[in-house]
Amino acid sequence: MSLTAVETSTPASESTLRLVGKAEDAVEDYTGSGYRFAPIEEAQVSRAMIRRYFNTMYERVVSDVVIVGAGSAGLSCAYSLASRRPDLKITIIEANVAPGGGAWLGGQLMTAMVIRKPADNFLRELGVPYEDEGNFVVVKHAALFTSTLLSRVLALPNVVLMNATAVEDLITCTDFEGQQRVAGVVTNWTLVALNHDTQSCMDPATITAPVIVTATGHDGPMGAFSAKRLVSMGFTKELGNMRGLDMNRSEPAIVNGTREVIPGLVMAGMELAEHDGANRMGPTFGGMIGSGIKAAHEVLRILDASQIKGGKVVGKVQQ
Ligand code: 48N
Numbered sequence: 001m002s003l004t005a006v007e008t009s010t011p012a013s014e015s016t017l018r019l020v021g022k023a024e025d026a027v028e029d030y031t032g033s034g035y036r037f038a039p040i041e042e043a044q045v046s047r048a049m050i051r052r053y054f055n056t057m058y059e060r061v062v063s064d065v066v067i068v069g070a071g072s073a074g075l076s077c078a079y080s081l082a083s084r085r086p087d088l089k090i091t092i093i094e095a096n097v098a099p100g101g102g103a104w105l106g107g108q109l110m111t112a113m114v115i116r117k118p119a120d121n122f123l124r125e126l127g128v129p130y131e132d133e134g135n136f137v138v139v140k141h142a143a144l145f146t147s148t149l150l151s152r153v154l155a156l157p158n159v160v161l162m163n164a165t166a167v168e169d170l171i172t173c174t175d176f177e178g179q180q181r182v183a184g185v186v187t188n189w190t191l192v193a194l195n196h197d198t199q200s201c202m203d204p205a206t207i208t209a210p211v212i213v214t215a216t217g218h219d220g221p222m223g224a225f226s227a228k229r230l231v232s233m234g235f236t237k238e239l240g241n242m243r244g245l246d247m248n249r250s251e252p253a254i255v256n257g258t259r260e261v262i263p264g265l266v267m268a269g270m271e272l273a274e275h276d277g278a279n280r281m282g283p284t285f286g287g288m289i290g291s292g293i294k295a296a297h298e299v300l301r302i303l304d305a306s307q308i309k310g311g312k313v314v315g316k317v318q319q
Contacts, residue, residue, distance in 0.1 A: 060160050062311035063091040063209040065299055066185050068167045068226065070094035071101020072285055073269025074215035075149050076122065076292025081299055082156040088303075091207060092153075094163040095190045095222050102217060102270075103146040107283025113142035116251065119286030122293070126152055136284070145285070166193035166222060168204055170212070170229055170265070176315050180235065181263035183312060184208035194221065208311045211302050213295050215269040218242050224274035226265065235262050240277025242270070250279035251287030258294035260302060264313065268295035 026038040065081060067074045070092050082090045092099075106112045115123065116136040123130050123137065128148050130137040139145045153159055171184035188204040196202060214226035230236045254272055261267045267275055268291045281287050307315035 056160055057162070057205075060089065060091045060162075061205070061207055063160075063207055064088040064303070064311075065090045065211050065213065066207055066209045067092045067213045067215065068185060069101065069215040069217060069269070069271070070096075070099035070150075070161060070163065071215060071217050071269060072103040072146065072149070072288035073217075073271075073292040073295070074101070074213065075099070075146075075153050076289045077213050077215065077268060077295040077299075078153045078159055078292075079126070079149060079156070080293045080296035082153065082159045084296070085300065086156070086158050088158055090159050091209070092159065092161045093165050093167050093185060093187060093207070094161060095166040095193070095220075097164045097190075099150060099161060099163050100146045102219070103142055103285060103288070105142050110283075111141045111143070113139040113145050114284045115139065115145075115289065116247075116284055116286040119289040122289045136286075142285075162187070164190050166190040167216075167225060168193045170226060170233075171206060171208060172233070173312075175263065175313055179263055181313065182212050182265040183210070185212060210306060210308045210311060210313045211264060211266065211299050213266045213268060213299060214271055215267075215292065215295070216271045218270035218274050218280070224271045226267065227271050227275035230262065230265075230275070236275070240273075240275055242273040243277055243279040245282045246279040247281045247284055250281035251284065251290070253278045254281070254287045255290035255294055258291045258298065260298055264302075266295050266298045266302070268292055 021039040023038040025036060027034055027036040029035050065088055067078050067090065074092065078090055078092055081088065106114065114136055120130065120137045126148050128139055128145050130139045154161060165187055167185040168188050169186035170182050171186060172180055173183045175181040185207050186204045187207060192202045216225040217223045227239060231239055257272055257276055257278060258268045261275060269288050272278060273280055305317055306313040307317060
């Protein structure tokens with residue numbers, strides 16, 4: 001059967017590229033040479049991507065919550081928030097092509113992931129199997145945790161993930177009380193953000209939101225991005241600088257310390273270790289889960305206490 005495309009006279013769009021041959025012509029046959037796909041035009045593929053991506057980008061320039069960083073803390077925050085508040089438009093900005101941050105492996109490139117109790121509660125909520133070792137549990141491969149968390153987050157209809165996209169600055173404003181607050185993020189394609197010294201005038205775009213969660217980690221080309229930006233903007237005097245490894249001290253400090261570090265900006269995960277000068281915990285991830293969930297609680301506290309108009313905080317809710 002010869003399948004050819006016949007373009008109609010009306011302006012081409014996804015549906016007007018009429019093809020000779022239909023979906024019913026598709027045959028899944030592995031016995032020999034019988035496997036056949038339904039026909040497609042190259043233009044249909046491009047239009048399917050362009051329309052969806054740029055409609056989403058257009059719609060999310062005003063979000064309810066922006067989460068910077070899709071590592072274990074940022075994704076735990078996204079899941080906890082979006083699953084409890086399906087009304088919120090949550091936009092995750094991730095600089096890497098591959099989201100997941102440092103949670104694809106355990107420690108020293110070994111694959112098992114250690115999570116200390118009580119963070120194992122989250123594994124049961126997600127349906128991630130693990131081995132119980134008493135005070136902690138072990139997920140057989142870190143990628144099993146991260147891929148399950150990522151798939152649960154992406155399946156939530158109110159979450160949009162923009163990966164390969166970098167936050168290259170924070171939007172700040174003077175709010176209704178006359179104080180400086182973070183009111184959104186400045187974005188660019190990551191490859192552009194990393195090449196400003198090779199080309200000039202590659203200006204960014206913006207996403208405004210009443211609350212930003214920053215969970216950009218402590219390492220990598222943009223690690224602790226917001227913590228460093230707060231210093232360079234003069235919001236904080238200096239970086240606390242992450243301290244040495246102390247699991248028992250670090251994990252509760254990071255979870256309990258997760259907070260709104262300046263109005264409109266909630267900091268979570270290992271970025272907070274750099275901001276506060278907290279210890280690091282090394283290859284145990286319960287602190288990231290707890291910090292992400294705590295950040296979600298902080299976001300809800302802020303939203304519940306604020307009058308919001310057009311994606312901006314314009315007043316306080318009278319208690
Ligand atoms: O996984 P990370 O780096 O950060 P967290 O805080 O989610 O988890 C940290 C955890 O993996 C550890 O470091 C463990 C527990 N080890 C501790 C230790 O003691 O060694 O994820 C941060 C994500 C990454 O995917 C980055 O690509 C992304 O944030 N990111 C950004 N995305 C957008 N714009 C930016 N400016 C930006 N900066 C970082």
